[in-house]
Amino acid sequence: MATFTSAVFQNEFLTEGADQVQAVVEVTCADAGKAGDQGAVGEIIIVDSSGSMEGDRIAAARLAAVAALEEIPDGTWFAVITGTNEARLAYGNPEGGWAQAMVQMTAATREAAITAVRGLWAGGGTAIGQWLNAAAYIFVNSPVVQRHALLLTDGKNGEADSVLAKGVNAATGVFQCDCRGVGADWNVPELRRIAETLLGSVELISDPKDMAEDFRSVMRAAASRGVPDASLRVWVPVGGDVVFVRQVSPTVEDLTARGVAVDQVNHDYPTGAWGDETREYHVGVRVPVQPLGTTRAVARAKVVVAGTPVSDAVITATWSDDATLTTRIAPEIAHYTGQTALAAAIQEGLAARAAGDDASATVKLGEAVRLAAETGNDDATNRLRKVVDIEESGTVRLKKKVDELDAMDLDTSSTKTTRVKK
């Protein structure tokens, strides 16, 4: 049986009249078991088969899809979608249409699916909204409770924004989706938005040869998540508000807009499935001011599984007139505030660079270099060095020649944070 534990990092002392409280809540899941322990599991592999995939990419995608199929445990419900300017069922139940597309993994279906994906060919456009819509339709009509997809693309979406948005909406809350981009022709911010909304990761696969190993590890990770779904329930006292809720480790994701009111004092934020892992959340709340010397619970963060709270982190505040107490800054809050700003600076800098605004790009990426150094994010520093030259004075210049894959790697990795050194 999975157990969730939590710890709170904060400075609980507030100055007189202060109404803003922040805390970092660390949540750890242990003994999660494996996918399927709590109900039927479904996997859908979505492979971009647009014309641009022709050559090495479609060949690598076939091998990667085979690798993924080999990892999917027996008994899992699954299907393979091949995507062009429409979604087609590359492998699944041939009868009954999309609604009954999933089949259970057995030796025979694995064999048949592998044969099918080896026959994938490239041709046509990129319509990610339609692919997501098809996967959502399959999942909602299936018997599975734990729903995961892996989406591979190599190009920018060819649909109108509204069509993509419709597909993402259909998938939101229905399944989690890890997204992978191969090559240098896809749009990082676009795929990142999709992955974040669908509670999945986004990664660049620079070299098609690495695709099979990546697919294998995605499937292994999915199979290790024994808690199919959980929410973070944030409580604030009557008269208070949630200002923000961000996941800050292992990646930065702003959850604020995804809160669903449970009642007057509780909001639920989706967190997807859990394996044995630790995630950290940065929570900011506004609370009713209390007199000096008063202590109050000003926020609580509970993990809720199947409607039942399974952990409880209490964030307290004590109003004090002692400046030595109230001016302390919890290192965890400083660290993750810096890492959140780092992710934003990288993304904004690269967006400015892509738009040809070199002046803004230089400013933002310079800020990113400083924040990466301050927060000890050496991986980010190393990636930044491939896009900018950092002079000894700390001055930053855009490199004349940049491998576009390095810029995309910096962009996709921008949300990855380091933890506080303890």
Added chain:
Amino acid sequence: MAPSESVDDPDGASSRTTLIAHPEDNPTQSVSPPAAGGDRPTTCTCGGRFEGGWCDTCGAPQPDERDHVVVSISPTLGSVSDRGVVHYPNEDAGTVADLGGPVACIVADGVSSAEGSQAASGAAVAATCAALVEGRSERAGPEPPDWFAALRRSRSAAAAAASSPEVRGEGEAPSCTWVAAVTDGAEVWTAWVGDSRTYLVDDDGHGRCLSTDHSWAAEAIAAGTSRDDAMADRRAHMITAWLGADAPEIPDATARVAVESPGWLLVVSDGLWNYCDAADDLAGLVARLGGPNLDAVALAEALVGYANAAGGADNITVAAARLSGPGPSDTLPTDTPPTDTPPTDVTHVAGDPTLPGA
């Protein structure tokens, strides 16, 4: 001071418990602190319900009878245990006892990482008190009593109580520090396990700490690390000895000193000494607070207030006994049988100070 069982906190969010020895049931005066998990209110004054120690509507902390426990035996003997500002609930326990002339101060500090440590500290203090009181009949002879033997017996009783199945929670075994001190006015005997301490402070602002912590910091200092470096380490407060089911071998740590001048015997938890470590600093603080002129509970309250004003990061417990110093001390009934005559100025108000042999 007019004691009462439960006085509302100004912000309505904490509970105060005052325990006074019952004259009839209690020929030798002693009081055990309340056990954990007594009758706590389930509904907040705002109308919300308490969940996990906090109101689910306004966030106020749930009152607990251990929040603020005052034990008042006489103007010269009393204790205060307070939950502090930050750490909920109060896992400290403390009390004082009149052993028929000689008096005892007892403190235990529950280890907050283990569920049930609040009950463990309460049980340890109650058992210590009971053992010291029970032993008084053995001491009713012409020979001066062997207080070390009495303290060791009470330590065994405390160790058994802290590891009894009744205080077990789920997971890690509950545990607590322990310290007890007895004085007949001329001398002080003390024994301890962990980092709760026995101090002697005189009215001129000089202090002595009789105990040596069983803690990472104390061991590091003994091994040559500077005090500042040791105390700044994350492990400084890790204790190396404690009472509880998973306790390593309990060290036989004791000390005995003569009382040289008038002052106070103070037995305290780290919630106080975190803010006033050096013995002379504590003595100076007591002097500034008006120590010579305060009664025992007022002094303990003042010291608790000092720690809370400094941040109150941990639970705070102070047990205080007035020392009149040498000279007239030979009039103290160190070797006379305990009196059965209760003082007349004490009324019983508090919960249920169940006493051994009562």
